Amino acid sequence: MRQIFLDTETTGLRVEDGNRILEIAAVEMIDRKLSKAERHFHRYINPGRDSEEGALNVHGLTTQFLSDKAKFGQIVDDFLEFVTDAEIIIHNAPFDVGYLNMELGKLGRGKLEDYVASVTDTLKMAKDLWPGKRNSLDALCDRYDVDRSGRTLHGALIDCELLAEVYMAMTRGQDSLLIDxxxxxxxxxxxxxxxxxxxxxxxxxxxxxxxxxxxxxxxxxxxxxxxxxxxxxxxxxxxxxxxxxxxx
Structure with a gap:
């Protein structure tokens, strides 16, 4: 079973306002074992516009830093090759999928759902398990004792790694209980x-x-x-x- 933990950072909160993806990361897990770092996918992207102030305060990726990075169209083939046929696991999936579908649509490449086996939303899972509680990624890290001390700003890659740990805790390591x-x-x-x-x-x-x-x-x-x-x-x-x- 191949699963991909995915996260994006964007120039703003609303895709309807013309915001774009500026960072994308994906961490691979096979049979509930995280793959080595070289099997991770991580790209910074030149969005062709400035970030909104609120978004910039969250991710810290300046227009100057991103100015020499590739456009989304230049990394799309590598991205789709990495995620094709996998189960994609995202915290608050409608947000990231909405942005990815916008970027793919601009290139005439369809939707994310056309390439992947399925999309799982861990925010929805958390709300089912913990109704009425705070279920942000930070809150879940605290609830499941996942160490996030090395995280000062939001970054797509570290958020993927934290989400993988949270997901394993949420699903209670089901692979290990009946292995042999x-x-x-x-x-x-x-x-x-x-x-x-x-x-x-x-x-x-x-x-x-x-x-x-x-x-x-x-x-x-x-x-x-x-x-x-x-x-x-x-x-x-x-x-x-x-x-x-x-x-x-």
Whole structure:
């Protein structure tokens, strides 16, 4: 499974105001393992216009710095070759996809969706997992203990790398839980039964509200991995026999 974490920086917030892309970065992950740095895609782009003041304060990329960089049309083939057939993962995807589709449209190259397998919006994922909470990339880094101490200004490449770490935390490293061996329900039950002989277990049944919240969380994980999350793959544990001090 090939996934690409993608981010852009632009001259302003609204594509409708004639703003353009001035930086684009994409970080590759294959089978939930980040590729080496040489497999990253990163380009600064001459947008042919100044940045709005608010945008410049965010990314710090001046018109002078960008003046000798390539135009989007000069890097488009390399970009499309890098992202073709991959799942594209973006935080607040409508923003970046809107700008990319504008740039591709100017060149008569269609839309991003014509080239990639799918587009996943981690902002939507976060809102499903954390409704009513702040779900910016910075907020998610703090929530999942992702170190962003080296980030002073917003940059497309570092934001891609942070997003990759956040995404892995959000989807709970699903690849690593069943890589080589998953014990059967009988083996799990046997292991737990042996432990219960030396350390009594007190089992507290989940309430109906807790069960409903748990199902909602699993549904969100299913959406995140575009399939069935690992907790649905595991067979339910066999019921343990009643023992003294172990209410069922």
């Amino acid at each position: 061996y998953a014990p059967t329900a009988e083996e799990n039950a046997s292991n737990l039964a042996r432990r219960s002989n030396s350390l009594p277990l007190i089992v507290t049944q989940a309430s109906s509200e807790e069960l409903a919240l748990h199902q909602k969380y699993l549904d969100a994980l299913d959406k995140a991995v575009k399939g069935s999350c690992v907790w649905r793959e595991l067979e339910p544990l066999a019921a343990l026999p009643n023992t003294e001090g172990n209410p069922q």
